[in-house]
Amino acid sequence: MSDAEIRLTRLETRLTEQEAVIEDLNATITAQWRVIDRLTRQMEALREQVETAGERGDPRLPEPPPPHY
Numbered sequence: 001m002s003d004a005e006i007r008l009t010r011l012e013t014r015l016t017e018q019e020a021v022i023e024d025l026n027a028t029i030t031a032q033w034r035v036i037d038r039l040t041r042q043m044e045a046l047r048e049q050v051e052t053a054g055e056r057g058d059p060r061l062p063e064p065p066p067p068h069y
Helices: 003-056
Strands: none
Touching: none
16 A cells, blocks of 8 residues: 555544544534533423422511421
């Protein structure tokens, strides 16, 4: 094989490896965005639960003392 053929083979090998890495990174990022979206929805649901719970209670009434008193 000539020097040019060896260089071309190395470049093709490197390109193939880089494409595999890019695909792996893309899959990782996609999975992370799914987790972020799920956590964002859970946080929003919890925020709404806290707001709803706060609206149900009468803010004029004092909080009862903790059970250890």
